[in-house]
Amino acid sequence: MLTNNTKDSRWYLLQCKPRQDERAQINLLRQNYVIFRPQLINERLIRGKPHKTLESLFPGYLFIQLSYDDNWAPLRSTRGVCRVVHFNHGPATVADHIIEHLRARCREPLELQATEELKPGETLQIIRGPLSTLEGIFLSRLGAERVMILLQFLNREQQVRIPLSDLERQRS
Missing domain, CATH: 2.30.30.30 (SH3 type barrels.)
Structure with a gap:
């Protein structure tokens, strides 16, 4: 992932079209935007066997880092992107410490809380x-x-x- 060191840049929330998080991420990266899509490993049963899959922590949303002077117009026509989320008549900003917390949490290896596996009825x-x-x-x-x-x-x-x-x- 790229990092933007501009002092006036902030993180914003983008809503993606249904089930197009990955498509939006790829297309935004091709346009050299700085984005973050938190993902976690999830274990599911498929045909009775456990399989690990990488899933979005916030399905349908991703974060983008922009400054007020950046060109926001291409976001509207980027495949997979639905809109920039707005609150109170302006784009919703996300604090840097929240993004850093999410990055740290998604980077941590997933480990069991205890060395022994939990047993049903415990x-x-x-x-x-x-x-x-x-x-x-x-x-x-x-x-x-x-x-x-x-x-x-x-x-x-x-x-x-x-x-x-x-x-x-x-x-x-």
């Missing part, structure tokens, strides 16, 4: 987020970074998808 403690006081029962993995757990919540059993980093094994 009790887990939620340690972060709004459900941080609850315990759940592990049901299954949903890719490399998410799991499905069963919570007893509001007098019902609820299946909840939660990041693996927000859980830890229950202490004995």
Whole structure:
């Protein structure tokens, strides 16, 4: 990826046409734009066998670095690009520290939280987020970074998808 060192450049959010993230990325790179499309490895079952695939963290969106003086006109006609996302009558800017955080997270090797694989029925403690006081029962993995757990919540059993980093094994 190219880096733009211009002081007045900022990161903006682009919306892509449905299922054309990669096409938009390739076409923008050909036009020498500085772009970032965060991706993570996801594990899926295909014909009963696990396969790792590279998927967009934000399907349908990518980030582009531009200055106010850059030529924005070609963005409208770039294949795969739908529009520049606007909020409050102007393009939506994304802070540099957010982009750097996403880059660091997507660069990290995906590792299991614990050396041992989680087993269905194992009790887990939620340690972060709004459900941080609850315990759940592990049901299954949903890719490399998410799991499905069963919570007893509001007098019902609820299946909840939660990041693996927000859980830890229950202490004995």
